Amino acid sequence: MKTSLFSAFLLTFILLNACTSKNQSEQLLLTGLHVIDIETGDIAENHSILIEGNTIKDIFEDGSKNTEGARSVSMKGKFAIPGxxxxxxxxxxxxxxxxxxxxxxxxxxxxxxxxxxxxxxxxxxxxxxxxxxxxxxxxxxxxxxxxxxxxxxxxxxxxxxxxxxxxxxxxxxxxxxxxxxxxxxxxxxxxxxxxxxxxxxxxxxxxxxxxxxxxxxxxxxxxxxxxxxxxxxxxxxxxxxxxxxxxxxxxxxxxxxxxxxxxxxxxxxxxxxxxxxxxxxxxxxxxxxxxxxxxxxxxxxxxxxxxxxxxxxxxxxxxxxxxxxxxxxxxxxxxxxxxxxxxxxxxxxxxxxxxxxxxxxxxxxxxxxxxxxxxxxxxxxxxxxxxxxxxxxxxxxxxxxxxxxxxxxxxFGDYSRVGSIDAGKKADLVILNSNPLSDIRNTVNIHAVIANGELLTSESLNELPQTQD
Missing domain, CATH: 3.20.20.140 (Metal-dependent hydrolases)
Structure with a gap:
């Protein structure tokens, strides 16, 4: 990442973290994702990830389940990997x-x-x-x-x-x-x-x-x-x-x-x-x-x-x-x-x-x-x-x-709790703009981070120049 991109991302992250308190009962719905199975490399296209508190509650095809009441954020075309x-x-x-x-x-x-x-x-x-x-x-x-x-x-x-x-x-x-x-x-x-x-x-x-x-x-x-x-x-x-x-x-x-x-x-x-x-x-x-x-x-x-x-x-x-x-x-x-x-x-x-x-x-x-x-x-x-x-x-x-x-x-013997994108596991995710399986350098092309269930992103990130490290 160039300095401008990283600086803006870090600043955005700090501001969001300072101003946001997580409601443990609130549900966050991330839609339009290509979800990467870290064990097999398979990609589930156009999927939604439902997060409640700091836990992944469900993963399903977009629109296939009733998610009324959840705060929905479009991640259309983005790639999700575990934190x-x-x-x-x-x-x-x-x-x-x-x-x-x-x-x-x-x-x-x-x-x-x-x-x-x-x-x-x-x-x-x-x-x-x-x-x-x-x-x-x-x-x-x-x-x-x-x-x-x-x-x-x-x-x-x-x-x-x-x-x-x-x-x-x-x-x-x-x-x-x-x-x-x-x-x-x-x-x-x-x-x-x-x-x-x-x-x-x-x-x-x-x-x-x-x-x-x-x-x-x-x-x-x-x-x-x-x-x-x-x-x-x-x-x-x-x-x-x-x-x-x-x-x-x-x-x-x-x-x-x-x-x-x-x-x-x-x-x-x-x-x-x-x-x-x-x-x-x-x-x-x-x-x-x-x-x-x-x-x-x-x-x-x-x-x-x-x-x-x-x-x-x-x-x-x-x-x-x-x-x-x-x-x-x-x-x-x-x-x-x-x-x-x-x-x-x-x-x-x-x-x-x-x-x-x-x-x-x-x-x-x-x-x-x-x-x-x-x-x-x-x-x-x-x-x-x-x-x-x-x-x-x-x-x-x-x-x-x-x-x-x-x-x-x-x-650490913790795979039942962390380490992949699966229902019931801790909500630690990285949302990437490009597929890391086609080019590992795409891991630096970050659109958002979900850490301990907290969404850290900004619409302004989409307007910044994207670059490889």
Missing amino acids: LWDMHIHLRGGQDLIGSNKKMLPLYIANGVTTVRDAGGDLTSTIFGWRSEIKTDSLTGPYIYTSGPKIDGPDPTWEGSIEVQSSEDITQALDSLQSIGVDYVKIYESTLSGEAYLEIIRQAEERGLTVTGHMPMSIFIDDAITAGLDGIEHLYYVLKGTSDREGEITSKVYNGQLGFWDAVAELNDSYNEDTARVFYQTLADENVYVVPTLHIDDVLSFLHEEDHSGDEYLQYIPDDIRQTYQRRVRSAQRRDADAIQFEKELNDLFKKVTRDMQQAGVKLLAGSDAGAYNSYVYPGISLHRELAAFVKSGITPLQALQASSYNGAHF
Whole structure:
């Protein structure tokens, strides 16, 4: 979207949200829609969606049922998809950045992202407060699933992480996370031992907790899957399962002969098609979800040469969040030619791995990694760019959309309640001007958003120039 279009949409959204209070007994009827079945890709043309409160009450062919008393809004010729899910973001930065994180929440809704998965940070109690406010429409933002603080080893990279070493530490950490009601457990590996990592997974599995994370390069990925790992964040760790030298590389890391990036380089060099094929089948059979985060890899790989000062979305990012971007920028500027070439080769392999996993039946999750410190990966719009990166890798538009709401809802075991356009489910929808199944870039061509049953649109939007991102 151009700045004028996005600015008007965001402003319209904020004004409507400020001036409208939802009547839980009021019925809203959206007519003339082409409703996309997110599971099959079938399109029900000229259909109506009846919404009551925050729930989809019924879906039927236009005019086929009596809807007297409902507030009717024509959506003739528009395409309805489930509200989008960003399955990897970060709400973080400590007390100083609470206000700025909160200010960015509307950017998700303005871009049709009605649900997000917070993948670990240091604002847990605040996030639970926001979630309650969003649920009652007193705060503008997406529904937030959260892991709470990450679990890591002693003296971890990220503030707010829970530090563990022993089995007893891990038990206490999981007790704490369960007591505050997190939606899943997120493991980080900046200082965590391989033994502790596997113990976290085993204990989480015994408690019935969903657990995802990064992974120490000092363990075998099959051991993590056997222990009960439910999801893998980013593709660096997936490469372990595609290498015909995983044993050798893992041993070198364990013995201190290789660091993380040297290990990734050797995994990249030892990628083996046959080994990868067998591993992908294991991921599919064991129902392990994978979050590729392709878009952020593309952004960070070119920080040394791309000037983002003119980005249209930068104007919506608070100054203190912008300042956190500089850490990665400075790091990128120190890269030499070999490092730059390696990152480009790695990104190409990541796209191939993503496509091949999809073809093998691995469940993918679309996540942008937007948040403080992740330079120029903007809340909301970056999910659309992730979907576009999926398609560019060789995945169909339908499969890309499924990696958002459909797979996201299944990941959390909530598909009976959310994740598709079906009667009885939560009314989170995006109304598009064009068919996203014919071109995934049409997901940015937004006509309206229905978030928690609230219609966010304006007649003036129809008069604005329509454009692709």
